Amino acid sequence: MTSLPSSSRPLIELSGVTKSYDQGEMQVNALRGVDLSIGRAELVAIIGPSGSGKSTLMHILGCLDQPTTGTFLLDGEDVSAMSSFQLARIRNQKIGFIFQTFNLLPKASLLRNVELPMLYGGVSASERRERAMVALSRVGLEQRAAARPSELSGGQRQRVAIARAIVMNPRLILADEPTGNLDTKTGNEILQIFDDMHAAGHTIAIVTHDPRIAERCHRVIRIEDGAILSDALQRAA
Amino acid sequence: MRFFSSLWAALVDGVVDMNANRSRSVLQFIGIVLGVGSVVATLGLIDGGRQQTTKFFETTGGILKMRIDNKNVQAAEQSATEKNSKGLTYQDAEILKRDGKNLSLVEPTIERQELVRRSGFEKRINLSGATPAYEPMYSFHVAEGRFITQQDLSESSKVVVLGSARRDQIFGGENPIGKTVEMAGATFTVVGVMERKEFFWNEANGNSLEWMNEMIFVPITTMMNRLSGERENQKVAYINVQVASLDQIDAGNEEVRTLLKRAHGGIEDFEVYNRKDRMKQMEQQGKVYDVTFMVCGTISLLVGGIVIMNILLASFNERVREVGTRKALGASPVHIAAQFLVESVVVTMAGGVIGIFTGIGFCQAMAKLLQQSMSVTPSMMITGFSCAVVVGIFFGFYPAVRAARLSPVEALRYE
Numbered sequence: 034m035t036s037l038p039s040s041s042r043p044l045i046e047l048s049g050v051t052k053s054y055d056q057g058e059m060q061v062n063a064l065r066g067v068d069l070s071i072g073r074a075e076l077v078a079i080i081g082p083s084g085s086g087k088s089t090l091m092h093i094l095g096c097l098d099q100p101t102t103g104t105f106l107l108d109g110e111d112v113s114a115m116s117s118f119q120l121a122r123i124r125n126q127k128i129g130f131i132f133q134t135f136n137l138l139p140k141a142s143l144l145r146n147v148e149l150p151m152l153y154g155g156v157s158a159s160e161r162r163e164r165a166m167v168a169l170s171r172v173g174l175e176q177r178a179a180a181r182p183s184e185l186s187g188g189q190r191q192r193v194a195i196a197r198a199i200v201m202n203p204r205l206i207l208a209d210e211p212t213g214n215l216d217t218k219t220g221n222e223i224l225q226i227f228d229d230m231h232a233a234g235h236t237i238a239i240v241t242h243d244p245r246i247a248e249r250c251h252r253v254i255r256i257e258d259g260a261i262l263s264d265a266l267q268r269a270a
Numbered sequence: 271m272r273f274f275s276s277l278w279a280a281l282v283d284g285v286v287d288m289n290a291n292r293s294r295s296v297l298q299f300i301g302i303v304l305g306v307g308s309v310v311a312t313l314g315l316i317d318g319g320r321q322q323t324t325k326f327f328e329t330t331g332g333i334l335k336m337r338i339d340n341k342n343v344q345a346a347e348q349s350a351t352e353k354n355s356k357g358l359t360y361q362d363a364e365i366l367k368r369d370g371k372n373l374s375l376v377e378p379t380i381e382r383q384e385l386v387r388r389s390g391f392e393k394r395i396n397l398s399g400a401t402p403a404y405e406p407m408y409s410f411h412v413a414e415g416r417f418i419t420q421q422d423l424s425e426s427s428k429v430v431v432l433g434s435a436r437r438d439q440i441f442g443g444e445n446p447i448g449k450t451v452e453m454a455g456a457t458f459t460v461v462g463v464m465e466r467k468e469f470f471w472n473e474a475n476g477n478s479l480e481w482m483n484e485m486i487f488v489p490i491t492t493m494m495n496r497l498s499g500e501r502e503n504q505k506v507a508y509i510n511v512q513v514a515s516l517d518q519i520d521a522g523n524e525e526v527r528t529l530l531k532r533a534h535g536g537i538e539d540f541e542v543y544n545r546k547d548r549m550k551q552m553e554q555q556g557k558v559y560d561v562t563f564m565v566c567g568t569i570s571l572l573v574g575g576i577v578i579m580n581i582l583l584a585s586f587n588e589r590v591r592e593v594g595t596r597k598a599l600g601a602s603p604v605h606i607a608a609q610f611l612v613e614s615v616v617v618t619m620a621g622g623v624i625g626i627f628t629g630i631g632f633c634q635a636m637a638k639l640l641q642q643s644m645s646v647t648p649s650m651m652i653t654g655f656s657c658a659v660v661v662g663i664f665f666g667f668y669p670a671v672r673a674a675r676l677s678p679v680e681a682l683r684y685e
Contacts, residue, residue: 092679095598097597097598097678097679097682098677098678117602117603118603118604121597121603121605122600122602124600125599125600126600130598130599132595132598132682136591136594136595136598136682138287138592140291141286141290145286149596150600152280152283153276153279153280153596153599153600153601154272154276155273155275155276155279157275158279197599201600
C-alpha cells in the first residue's frame with residue numbers, strides 16, 4: 034500500500050473507525066465502524082439528522098479529534114495516533130475549516146483573520162500579507178481588508194472564513210453547515226463559491242442536514258446511528 | 271526554526287490581541303501597578319528608617335563607641351563593700367587608657383552646673399569637663415580657635431570652648447576667641463567654638479542634637495582641681511571608650527568590664543552600653559514593623575496577581591471558542607499557552623515599571639505624611655519589578671495551561 038505514490042491514492046481513507054465517549058455512567062458510541070474513502074477533487078456532502086454522528090465524523094476528518102479504534106489515513110499519513118502537536122500541524126497544513134458561525138476573531142481586521150493560519154504555519158509577515166490579500170480577492174473582499182467582521186454582513190463574513198480556509202492551500206476543505214446562518218440567496222452565493230473552488234480542483238466535504246445542499250454535490254454520504262447508511266454518486270450539479 | 275518563527279508571531283499576535291481588548295489589560299495593569307508600588311514603597315520606608323539610625327550613630331561618633339555609666343546599686347542589696355564603691359573616677363579612665371588593649375580612645379567626662387557670667391549674661395549652665403579625646407569620640411569638631419589640649423590638662427588651664435548655641439547666647443555676634451567669661455567665680459578665656467551639630471529624625475521634632483550645641487567645655491583637670499570641692503574623689507559622670515575596629519567590639523566590652531571590676535574591688539557599679547548591641551536591639555524592635563510592612567506589601571502584590579488570574583479566568587470563558595477556532599486553524603498547545611502568558615507577562619512588566627514610579631511616589635507621600643526619611647535604591651526597584659514578573663508568570667500560568675489543554679472539539683462546541 035505504501036508503495037503507491039500518495040497522489041494516486043485517495044485523500045481520505047477511514048477503515049473500521051469507531052468513536053465512543055464516556056458520558057457519566059453511560060458509554061456513547063458516536064461512530065460504530067466507519068469505512069470511507071474520499072478521493073482528490075471530490076465535492077462530498079455528509080448528511081444525517083442531529084445525533085447521527087456526522088459531527089463526530091467531521092471532527093475526525095478535521096483532525097480535531099481521534100478515533101477510538103480504527104485507522105485514518107489522510108494524504109497517506111496515519112493521523113489516528115498522532116500527538117496534539119502533530120495534529121495541530123496537520124490541521125494547519127492540510128485542512129481548511131469553514132464553520133456555521135464563521136468563527137472570525139471579532140476584534141481583528143479581515144486581513145489579520147485571514148493571516149491567522151499562516152501565522153501558526155510560520156509564514157513570514159510579508160508573505161502572509163500578500164497571500165491573505167490574494168485569498169481575500171478570490172472571495173471579492175480585498176477592498177475591505179482593514180474592516181472588522183462586525184462591519185460585514187453574514188454572507189461577507191462567511192466569505193472571509195472561506196478566504197481563511199483556502200489561504201494555506203489545504204488538501205481538504207471541511208465545511209460544517211456553512212449556510213446554516215445565512216438566508217437562501219446568500220447561502221446560494223456561498224455554495225456557488227464552493228462549486229468554483231471544486232472546479233478549481235479543491236477537495237471539499239460539506240457536513241449538513243440541508244438536502245438542497247446535498248443535491249448540488251456529486252457524492253452524498255448519509256450517516257445514521259453512527260454508521261454510513263448510504264454512499265451514492267449523483268449527477269454532477 | 272519554522273516553529274520558533276510561528277511562536278514569535280503568536281507572541282506578537284497575543285500583544286496585538288491585548289491591545290484589541292484593552293479594558294481587560296487595564297484592570298490587570300492597575301492591580302500590578304499598585305502591588306509593585308506598595309512593595310517598593312515598603313522597602314523604601316524600611317530602608318529609610320534603617321539609614322536614619324546608622325546616620326545618627328555616625329554623626330555622634332560611630333558604632334565603635336561605647337559608653338560606661340554609673341549604675342546605682344539597689345540600697346537593699348548593698349553589701350558593706352558596695353557602700354564603699356565610689357563609682358566611676360578619673361582614675362578608672364587612666365587605667366582603661368593604660369591597660370585597655372582593644373581601646374583606641376578613652377574619654378572621661380565630668381558634668382557640673384555652675385554660674386556663668388558675662389556683662390549682661392548670667393545663668394547656671396551645665397559645664398562639661400572633658401579631655402582632647404572628646405573631639406574624635408563624638409566626631410564633634412571645633413569650628414573656630416582650638417579644642418582643649420593636653421597642655422591644658424596638665425596645667426589645669428582656665429580655658430573654655432563654647433558650643434555654637436552658647437556662643438550666640440553669651441557673645442551674640444561678637445568673635446569670642448580671646449575674650450573672657452566668669453565661671454564659678456574664676457575668669458576663663460575662650461579658646462574655641464564648636465561646629466554646629468544637627469540631626470533630624472523627622473522635621474516635626476526639631477534638632478535631636480541641639481544639646482551638643484549648648485555644651486560648654488573646660489579641661490577635666492581644671493574642673494577637678496579648681497571647681498570641684500572634692501578633689502580626692504575625682505568622680506566622673508561617664509566614660510566613653512572607642513575600640514579600633516568592629517571585630518574588637520566584644521573584646522573591648524569584656525576588657526572594660528574586667529579592668530573596671532578589678533579596680534572597683536569586684537563590684538559592678540557601672541554599666542557598659544555598646545552601640546552595636548544597641549543597633550541590633552533597635553533593629554530587632556524595627557523588625558516587627560519591617561515584617562508588618564513587608565506582609566502588607568506582599569499581600570498587595572498577591573492581590574494584584576489574583577486580579578490578573580481572576581481577569582484571565584473571567585475572560586477565559588468568552589475566549590474558549592476563540593481558542594477552539596485558533597486550534598482548528600493550526601495553533602498548537604504551545605502557541606495558545608504563549609498567547610495567554612505573553613498577556614500576563616507584558617501586563618506585569620509594564621505594570622512593574624510604572625509600579626516602581628508609583629512606589630517612589632507613595633514613598634515620598636508617606637515620608638512627607640509621617641515626617642520620616644525614605645530612600646528607594648535601584649536594588650529595590652529590581653526587587654519590585656522581579657516580584658511583579660514572577661507574580662505575572664505564576665498567576666498567568668494556570669489560565670495559560672488550561673487554555674492550551676482544551677480539547678479543540680470541546681472548545682469549538684462551547685456556548
